Amino acid sequence: MFHACDSNFGGIVSVTESIFPYLPHEDSVSVHFWQATRKRELHIQFCEKCEIFQWYPRAICISCGLSSISWRKVSGRAHIDSWSEVHRAPQDGFVPPYVISRVLLEEKILFLTRLVGEAAIAPQCDSPVTLTWQELSDGRALPVFE
Template sequence: MNEKRMDAAGKPLPEITDATRPFWTAAKNRKLVVQKCGRCGTLNFLPKPWCIDCGGRQLDWVEVSGRGTIYSFTTASKVMMNFPGWKADLPVTLGIIDLDEGARMYGQVIGIKPEAIRIGLKVAVTFEDISPEAGIPKFVPA
């Protein structure tokens, strides 16, 4: 069985591939990057080998502001998927964020009580380290 790698707290670590490494490395360096299509300018998230809009294959990593608006969110109050490392963080809110530059991204929303989170809330990115080589973007109220 392919065991998931865990961090010290018992949370699963992302599987980092050549296609996604620039994202995790940038987050480690406190930058939020997404792929930008060299043909039509569309910003892609998640990272893909082709543009989600025109299919173009010339994709460059560009830094974005990390500012955005909550499009939707859900809050978990119980540990999911047998990852007890999350227990200390409960409740955990996962937001879908419309970045000001145009891409739609998801990330944990922190620094606000879940009952105060609203669709349309303005947020800004913040970063946490998850391993020696990777950081993860999270979002706080702007």
Template sequence: MEKLLPPLTHCSKPFYDGCNQNELRLQFCSSCNTYQFYPRSVCHSCGEDSISWVNASGRATLSSFTVVRRSLTDAYEAPYTVILALLEEGPTMMSQLIGEPGRCAIGDFLLVEFVEWGGEIKLPLFRKNFE
């Protein structure tokens, strides 16, 4: 059994193309100077379509986490830590924490890493950043 892979659309493909090049890409609206994630066809703040892709810093803080003990499917090996990462640029994204499950606390600093997920797709995961 395979892990779930993201369906690629014209909105999500630039994001996952970035991951394959070890770049965390966000959409930025030049009309209202807002970053957004997940990617959309229009700016979620002002509704304009003046959106471009920019590289995020990859730095985040941990908003919340849970150690999943009963996995979603057999493709996911429990335990694993599902997190919400608050990106330095403002948006929040779901991800997983790399490292020993549960060795983290809300507010920890995180740094992105890109990990092979199958189907030639890399996903952005995060590791605690001790810098």
């Protein structure tokens, strides 16, 4: 079931909280992002030449192709852009149902994430959500929204 921000979509969901079943891969491009999560900060790449944010992490700017990339801490405030309730886990370790969402960060960045708490019980498009963290066993954390 997929829900886009359109009056024809919506609904009530039930949610179970679960622990993330594996550690995400950290590479030379994403290392800054993952290190920032240890401080519970959400950092997004920013091209100094184009003056635009880009997500997901890449070695070069998706607009100009240069490597003038820095990282900026973002607010953690967002609105739900679309969402989907997952009833069938993609692999062992994920406990359905859970809600995956694309949120629009205040800085105008689309970010794929998971909704937790009240936001996951009855998600509504355009509803405000805020950043929180799902702990990982190695000290990093996954950015999720509530």
